[in-house]
Structure formats: C-alpha cells, structure tokens
Amino acid sequence: MIAKKSTTLRTLLWVLCASLLLGFSPAWGGTFTIKITPTNSGQVIWTCSDPQGQGVFTGAGGSFPYTMNVANILLTFVPNTGGSIVKVMTNEGDDTAILFGPNHNMDGWNGPSENSKKVTVTFSGGTPTVEIPTGSFPFVFPTNNLSLAAIADISGTYTGKTPTAAQRNYNVDVAQDQDGKVAAMGTVDGIIPKGGSPSDSTISGNIGSIKTLNNEPTAQVKGKFDGTKDGTPVSVSGSGQGPVEVTDIGGGTNGVTGTASYAANIGGVPFTAKNTPMAIPTPPTPVSHIHKAWSVQLEIQSKVSPKTGKSFIAATAVLTLPNGDVISYPERAAKYSTKTGYSLSFKGGTNTTANAPDKKSTITIKGMTMTKQGSVWNPTAGTLSYSFLGQKGSGDLMNFVE
C-alpha cells in the first residue's frame, strides 16, 4: 500500500517537473483583492478576462477571482466627486506612477502568476457616493404562511357527486378572470334548465366573484335556476359565501364549507333558508384547482439614459399569477436611500400570456432596504403589497424571500 502511494506521488512530481521544463503552467485560480481607504472615499471599476467578469467596488472594496497566468485585468480608480487619488499600492510597492489615461487606469496584469494579488488605493477629499443596490430579486408567496392573505384562482373542472341522497353526478367548468369574476358552465344529472333537453342540460352564467375578506379569499356566489329536477319543475334563486379553502368536512372527505341562503320552489312547494351551513364534498382533483402560488421577479439595474447620457436606476418586475398568467411591468426609474431603501410601485403592465394590457394587477414595495454579501445584494426589510385577480394583501417583504 505504501509502495503504491509512493509511486503515485513520484508520478505526480514527474508530471510537474515535465510541465515546468516544457514551459507549461497549470491554469489555477487566484484572488484579486482591492482595498479602498478610507472607506467610501471612491470606487474601483474592474474587468477580468478569465473568468470573464466586471464590477464596481465601493465602500471598503472587495475581491474577484482570476485565472493565474491567463487573466487580463484592468482597474479604473475613481475618486469621489471633488476628490483625488493619493496613492496606489500593489504587491510590488507604490505603483501610483504607472496609472494612465484620464480615468486613472491600471493594467499590466497579463496573466498574474501569483495566487493572490492585492491593491490598496488611497483617495482623499470628495463627497462620498452612496452605493446603489442592483440585481435580480425573486419574491415568492409562501402558501403555507397563514398570516398572509392568499390570492386564489379557482379556474378548472370540478366533478363529483352532490351531497344529497340522490348522489347526482356533477361536472362544472369554472373560469375566473383577472378581476376575480367567475363564470361557470356545467351539468348535474337529472337537472335540466328551461329550454334544455336531456341531451343538452348545460347550465351556465356568471356566478359571482372571489374577494379578499378579512385576510382570506372568499367566494361570494349567486345564482338563479329555472328548469326541472327529474321531470319536476324547480325554481331556485340563492346566494352563498365561504372561504376558498378545501378542508376536511368529515370522515376524511375534503370539501368546501360556507353558508347559503336560498328561496326555492320544488314541484310547487316554495321554501326558503337563510345562512344554512353548506359543505360540498370535493373529490381529490379539485384540490389541485385552487391555485394560490404566485411570484414576482424584481430587476433593478443601473442604466444610462440614451437621451441625456446620465445614469439612472431602472426597475422592472414580472409577476406570475396563480393562474399562470405572466404580467410584465414597464421599466420605471427608482431611487434608493440607505435609510428608507427602495419604494417601488408597479401597475399598468402587460399580460404577456394573453398579449393584452393589464390594468388591475399591482405590486407595491415600500422601504426595501438592502445589504451586500460579497457582491450580491439582499433585501433586509420592507413591505410588499399585492393586488390582482380581484383580491389583495400585504405583508413583510422578508416573508417572500426564499
């Protein structure tokens, strides 16, 4: 075993020596560190050819990776407005004199062979600039967080048996629009609308809406039916209300609960009821029809206005609704303050799924403060308000960060 290890080690040494003799150096990684003194006195813009990357260091500086003996690196030193560069120290000593060009560039690291390089730049004077957080920020509604108002979409096909002695088969297709208004079309065994026939007993119409009531999506429905039930004339007008939530209504049966009020006439016997408990059993499939998952992807970027040539912060958002529709919001200018963060409001988007304007879906983010970890900005606080599909809610932004 020892002999085998020694052989392997010897082989590796031979390979290394041969590589050196042949003038071949392995492409290993290094770390380039830039230190800015004093903190917030200026910024350093860097570009690296391998691995390809670029960025801006502010504050106290930062670091980026490079491939030894391969990477070309260019640094640009930018003091705060009104400030100047005092000196630039590298591994080799004071290299302030080698800065070139009006932008104070420094290059010359055509394939650094050290596995770490460090540059310390000292600026003086000037007004400190605030580092603006930019990046891509996904926010996802946590469907298991009951303290947040869910937005429900109930579009789909519902089939099952009525909770009556007759156990009639029903089959109802439900479409919910962007305002939460609901239309339905379906059949129930033995129930034929006025003007219908046994071969076509479809009942259809607008039946109500889904709204947020006391922080939960609530269905408010209303209907009127004239026709026959097993040949007996029936007339029913009624309304119902209940949370859009599938619960266990007994014996392990899933169902939708609520209350119903109705005035009916079956075979000439009129009767009415008010706030009667209602529990409609639902087979497993409808559970998957109640969609509550949605997300918003926020993009914040630093851009240069083609008209004025000035840089500005641009924010866009893409909202994916519980029904799968995607709403894209136009770019808008944003401002950032270290104290109050970003406050952004998105409305007047385009439903890219339907290729149509969307006037009703809105997303508002208030007080989104950020912190930087490495080169990545992360939200630390804020409030997210959302309104779409006729419903609305609001909550701590951090609940939406995955």
Next chain:
Amino acid sequence: MKPITPRFFRLAPKTLRGWVFLGLGSGFVLLLLAVAVVAFSMWTESRYVGEETDHTTPSFTAHVRRVVTKPVVGVIGRQVENLIRRRMEILYSSTGLTMEETIARFLDERTDLMERGRCAYRLARVGSPEAIAALLQVFRTAPADQKAFLAQLIGSTGNPAAKDWLLPLLNDPDENVVIAAIRGLSVMGKDDLTPRLAEFLADPQRSERVRMEAALGLGDIGTPAAREALTAAFPVVEEDEVATQILNSLGKFPFSQVADLFGDYLAAPDTPSEMRVVAVEALAYSTKDAVPFLVGFVERDADADVRSSSAWAISLQAQVKNLAPTLADLVQREADPDVRRRLYEALLPQADIPATPLLPTVLAEEDIAARVAGFNVLGRAAAQAPASEIAASFDQLIVPELMAIANSPNSLNIQMRAVFALRQAQTPAAQQALAVIANTAQPQIATVARNGLRTPAS
C-alpha cells in the same frame, strides 16, 4: 217569528250514528278546506319566490300573503328545510362513535385538527355539559385559523346551548377567538346579537378585523335592526376596508331598503372611485329591483370602472330577462372595451338577444377578452335561433377563431371562455370544433371541450 235554535236542534242527528256521520263529514270538509288553503298558499307564494320587494303586488294580495299564505307556506317550508338540513348533517353526525368515544377522539391531540370538525359539530349538536366542556377545552388551544372554522361549524347547528357557549367568547382577549365567536353566532342569525355587533362595529378601539367581521355578521343576520346598525355605522367609519364590508353587507338587503343610502353615496362628489365600484358591485347580491338603478350607471357614469362593475352586477341579476335591447344599445354606445365585455356577459341570460346588430360590433372588438365575451353572446343567440343567419355567421366567421384561441397559448381564462362560446352555440360546426379541441388542446382546455360535447338523445 220563531226562534232559530229549536229548528237547529230539530235538524241535529237523533242517533249516535247520525252524530258520527256528521263528525266525519265535517272533518272531511275541514280537511278539504285545509288542503285548499295549503294549495292556494303554495300556488300564491310560488309566484313570488325571491321577489320579496315586488311593489306591483296589489295590496289585497299582499295582505292575504302576509296573513294567510306566507305563514302556511312557512310551516311547510320549514319542514322541507329541516329535511334538507338533516340530510346535510349526515356528513357530520354519522360518526359511528358513541358520545364518549366522540369526546375522546375530539380531545386526542394526535387526531388531525381538521378531522375534529366532524366531532365538534356532533358535540355542539348534542350540547350536553360534557360535550360543551370538551369543545371549550379544544377551542381554547386550537390554532387561530381553526377557531373560526370550528365556531362557524358549531354555530351552524343552531343549538341554543352552543349560543350560550359562544356568547361569552365575544369578550375574549384573543382577537381570533372573538372573530370566530362572531362568525359562529352570526350563522345562527338571531337578532339578539345585533346590539353587540353594532357596538363592535362602532367601536374604533376594536381592530379592523373584528369590525369587519361584525359588519359581515350583521349582513348575515339580515334583520331590519341589523340593517339600521350597518346604516348608522357607515357614515362614521373611516377605514375603507370596514366601509367596504358594510357596503357588501348592505348589498344583501332588498334594494328598496338600501336604495337611498346607495344613491346618496354614489352621487356624493367626494366618494372615491374604488368605493363607488365596491358599492355597485355589492348590489349584484341585492334584489332585482336594483337593476334599473344599475342600468342608469352604465348609461351615464363618467367612470369606466363604475360602468363596468355596474354591468357585471346586472349580469348576476339573471332573473331579469327583458334587458336585451337596452344592453345591446349600451354596447353600441360604449367606448371602453372592459365595459363592453361586462355588457356582453350581462346579455348572456337575456331572452331574444338582438344578434344581428351586435355581430359587426363584436367582430370589430380588438380587446381579446371583450371579443371572446361577444362571441359567447353570439353563441347563445345562435342557440336561440339555430336556423338563423346568425347561426350560419357564427359557424363561418367565429368558430375557426375560437378554435384557434383554444388551441394556441393564451390566458387559461380566455381559452376556457372561448370553449364556453362554442358550447353556448350548440351548432354542428361548434360541436365539431369542440371534438377537435378535445383531442388537440392542452389537457385542461381539452377537458372543458369534452364536457361540452352533446350526448346523443336517447
């Protein structure tokens, strides 16, 4: 003049058999009379189902209804209602457990809390001291989101014992318990709760959630006192959320009782646009006499959102079926595609849809939602007149487009409504298109199309 009494006694039976016959005969006549009264009551009341605010009813009929027919039918209706309720309760009450086992299952924390709902209903229905004690114990420790569900279920039993148990919970320091108690008590729908809820609603120290639940509860109770409490609170409420719920609750009352409040509120220049939308949409759940009021807003309101919501509210008043010419005329004059879409939806339940003048308007629609809504109306018109020109136009001009919408990527809502339009039409071409969609579209849309295929008449 001879006294009548001796003559009456002379006509009276002289034997026991005669008295028996007289008794049976009288009983039979009374029975016939009772059956006639019941039949007359049912016939009268069946003409007014859901039309409690019909002012065209002659006063004589109204008086007879109030004194005779309504009470008679009320008794019969209660029996039918009890029968239905018993059937509904089978789901909850047939646990197959003894009362002791039900309590034990209910108290066992390992039992799924959702499953406890069934036991809770049974315990509340029975209402024995042991059952109530078990309910209270679990209710106190249940998660907040379960409390309202349990309380509503318990309240829906209508058991007075449950009421005695729920009432003290209105004073609970936990807001979730108070909300749950309001919900449970409101379902019982008794007016003795109205003063408490009115107090909650008017108390600015109470949280918005509790006040909203109180407003909702008063709407569920639905008595004149509850309406007065809502009406009194509305002008003084500052929070939009609570005001919204008050409007929604008032919208459930017969329109004649709330018309002034809604009229004044909608006419006030300082009422925000969003709240005007809430107000007209609340009337979707009122009585049919709200329709002319709503039509007025579609005709004249300057705010497109209010016009659109008014049209949608009309679409839910499906018992009014003579609006087709008015609505079709409004479609022609309306500039906003969202409002036109809602007007098309309101046209759907109407009789005699004037499809010919609507056809060019629908075909000129550029907004996809309005266009598909218009196709639904034309589909319905085609079904109303299968051999008409409009049916032919539907097959020729519209069916191919609907098939394309259903088969290409689009919003699920638009795709479903495109299939609905084909199902409305019932023409051979529409049926053919449905058969194609059932085989080619994405699964959800294919299912909706399949559900619209007509089964051959047996």
